[in-house]
Amino acid sequence: MKKHLFFALSLGLGCLNAPAQQRPPAISSPNVHPDNSITFTYFSRTAREIKLSGEFLKEPVSLIKDTSGIWTVTVPPVVPDIYPYSFTVDGVGVADPNNTFIFANERFKRSIVDVKGDKPLIHSLQNVPHGKITYHNYSSQTLNATRQLLVYTPPNFDASGKTKYPVLYLIHGGSDTEETWTKVGRANFIADNLIAQGKAKPMLIVMPYGNVRPAPMPDFTKDMVNDIVPFVEANYPVQTDSKGRAVAGFSVGGGQTLNIGLTNTDKFAYVCSYAPYTATDEFKKNFTDWTPDADKMNKQLKLFTISVGTEDFLYESVKQNLAMFNEKKINVKPLIVSGGHTWMNCKLFLATSLQEIFK
Amino acid sequence: MKKHLFFALSLGLGCLNAPAQQRPPAISSPNVHPDNSITFTYFSRTAREIKLSGEFLKEPVSLIKDTSGIWTVTVPPVVPDIYPYSFTVDGVGVADPNNTFIFANERFKRSIVDVKGDKPLIHSLQNVPHGKITYHNYSSQTLNATRQLLVYTPPNFDASGKTKYPVLYLIHGGSDTEETWTKVGRANFIADNLIAQGKAKPMLIVMPYGNVRPAPMPDFTKDMVNDIVPFVEANYPVQTDSKGRAVAGFSVGGGQTLNIGLTNTDKFAYVCSYAPYTATDEFKKNFTDWTPDADKMNKQLKLFTISVGTEDFLYESVKQNLAMFNEKKINVKPLIVSGGHTWMNCKLFLATSLQEIFK
Numbered sequence: 001m002k003k004h005l006f007f008a009l010s011l012g013l014g015c016l017n018a019p020a021q022q023r024p025p026a027i028s029s030p031n032v033h034p035d036n037s038i039t040f041t042y043f044s045r046t047a048r049e050i051k052l053s054g055e056f057l058k059e060p061v062s063l064i065k066d067t068s069g070i071w072t073v074t075v076p077p078v079v080p081d082i083y084p085y086s087f088t089v090d091g092v093g094v095a096d097p098n099n100t101f102i103f104a105n106e107r108f109k110r111s112i113v114d115v116k117g118d119k120p121l122i123h124s125l126q127n128v129p130h131g132k133i134t135y136h137n138y139s140s141q142t143l144n145a146t147r148q149l150l151v152y153t154p155p156n157f158d159a160s161g162k163t164k165y166p167v168l169y170l171i172h173g174g175s176d177t178e179e180t181w182t183k184v185g186r187a188n189f190i191a192d193n194l195i196a197q198g199k200a201k202p203m204l205i206v207m208p209y210g211n212v213r214p215a216p217m218p219d220f221t222k223d224m225v226n227d228i229v230p231f232v233e234a235n236y237p238v239q240t241d242s243k244g245r246a247v248a249g250f251s252v253g254g255g256q257t258l259n260i261g262l263t264n265t266d267k268f269a270y271v272c273s274y275a276p277y278t279a280t281d282e283f284k285k286n287f288t289d290w291t292p293d294a295d296k297m298n299k300q301l302k303l304f305t306i307s308v309g310t311e312d313f314l315y316e317s318v319k320q321n322l323a324m325f326n327e328k329k330i331n332v333k334p335l336i337v338s339g340g341h342t343w344m345n346c347k348l349f350l351a352t353s354l355q356e357i358f359k
Numbered sequence: 360m361k362k363h364l365f366f367a368l369s370l371g372l373g374c375l376n377a378p379a380q381q382r383p384p385a386i387s388s389p390n391v392h393p394d395n396s397i398t399f400t401y402f403s404r405t406a407r408e409i410k411l412s413g414e415f416l417k418e419p420v421s422l423i424k425d426t427s428g429i430w431t432v433t434v435p436p437v438v439p440d441i442y443p444y445s446f447t448v449d450g451v452g453v454a455d456p457n458n459t460f461i462f463a464n465e466r467f468k469r470s471i472v473d474v475k476g477d478k479p480l481i482h483s484l485q486n487v488p489h490g491k492i493t494y495h496n497y498s499s500q501t502l503n504a505t506r507q508l509l510v511y512t513p514p515n516f517d518a519s520g521k522t523k524y525p526v527l528y529l530i531h532g533g534s535d536t537e538e539t540w541t542k543v544g545r546a547n548f549i550a551d552n553l554i555a556q557g558k559a560k561p562m563l564i565v566m567p568y569g570n571v572r573p574a575p576m577p578d579f580t581k582d583m584v585n586d587i588v589p590f591v592e593a594n595y596p597v598q599t600d601s602k603g604r605a606v607a608g609f610s611v612g613g614g615q616t617l618n619i620g621l622t623n624t625d626k627f628a629y630v631c632s633y634a635p636y637t638a639t640d641e642f643k644k645n646f647t648d649w650t651p652d653a654d655k656m657n658k659q660l661k662l663f664t665i666s667v668g669t670e671d672f673l674y675e676s677v678k679q680n681l682a683m684f685n686e687k688k689i690n691v692k693p694l695i696v697s698g699g700h701t702w703m704n705c706k707l708f709l710a711t712s713l714q715e716i717f718k
Binding site for chain 1: 405461466494
């Protein structure tokens, strides 16, 4: 009965223009099995070739079609984690039409599969007190626009002003959105779990929208310092000294983190850069012929870390930057792990930083 | 330079498995022109046929391919509104890969095009004070699960408890999610604008996740009354009498609204049902051989309204329900407009209700 209803409604809402004979059957995809193998399913009577790409695969694998137009493939057991994937249907990349969980991104459409495993992972929804996420519209004078940002407040958040919380400003990757750190990175659940375990301090996590187009990237540095930080400090009971502020980010956001953090060490005592993309005019301007006062910066910075995976396409670039900072006598703590330019690594990097900042 | 960077990063993040020769060019789609015509663009070198479906079209239209694999179609000027659309690529329905704005839904993948027009519409982001949207995880005893709900709080929300706000509980359609009323319905901007104009009272809008699977639908009625309302009233300074509570919903959520509201007129004085889907066991159980105390209900209900479009596939069903309520002497205010089972109409219905409730 329920399935019938669900099907009837999906016809009404989703397929208004489809002739009756093309109406798709109800499909469940993906299905994660108890051994952590995963079956992916797609419906098409007319496709000639369907492949699965996923960050758990070295290369795409083909789906096999049955006589009714249902295509499937089962991949061997994977390490529990959250993985992006997509189908390529006759050369066209698509998200899984039967999976609600979409990778929040402006360029590509991928789905997400959550392989939970036997033990709860640090990003899993666990039976602990939960913080909440608030979507704000703030007015950016720098960018002359109303933009959205997300604010995570910890469990039992005290809005009265009696408690002053530290704030992590957390920036997504290029072509991601302000929702990617929660919807893909599960920053809120990572924080909930680490706070419940006593491993992270209760803090706010502010997740702005970092893309600035068509204006150049330095505008985002100004937006952060002149608009976002003041907006947060006007609206929340937070610490307003550098020791109460951290900045972190991934990829393009990792590069933005270096630009924002290292040119404002009076404002941010914690700078955590994940797989930074630094081939930008702003980075060149800031760090070519750079003559920092290393002693002063090393005193101001309670933590400066750069994280990367050895299979990341930016690994060589990150090594060069680590060498540059070492050469300038800036204390930087590298975190080198396996893996690529992925949100699996992002979650690991964030979980590490949350245990190190504001202590 | 910026485009180059954007392109480089989207390669790194989005196309890890794609051979170099298949890398797609940067595409902008959709493009809304000053006369409200719209150009849709899709890239595929291999597709044989690409069609556009959209709720501004009577039937799908074909895109035309140029020699480089860029397919386009321009549709004539449309009435300013927010419209869902999708492509069908060789029979496979896909969202627009170059459009960030996705219809939040569990069954289909559609994109959204915002045709703003010359004058700001009631759902547009305007230069008025903005409320905020908070994502909560609440523990449902009824459903034995942690579920997400969204709470809109109005501009200048007073959390101190000195002001007690009324609350609208607003339910999405079947296969939608708890985000559909904000991401597609723009409930928050509609409320911001009507509050700024003095046409709606400052209120909270609570948007729960209404789908219950595989358990039957009556469980959601229990979840609403026994879990969601108590959660909101424990966490926000709100009115806790029936005159401070409204319930509204669309499609399956419109049916849920009738079930929740009309069996709890002591708890909800405002019941606003939009294009309700009522072919459910719960509705039959509640309203077959129903012998309401009409005088009492008509006193309890400050507003009971049912809205529908004349081209809605549920129009005949809604007319039968209106006749049934009339026959039972229950005062019901119909709102019959043109149009189909669409979120364009949802926005209109909500904007109407917001001006009528809590007054």
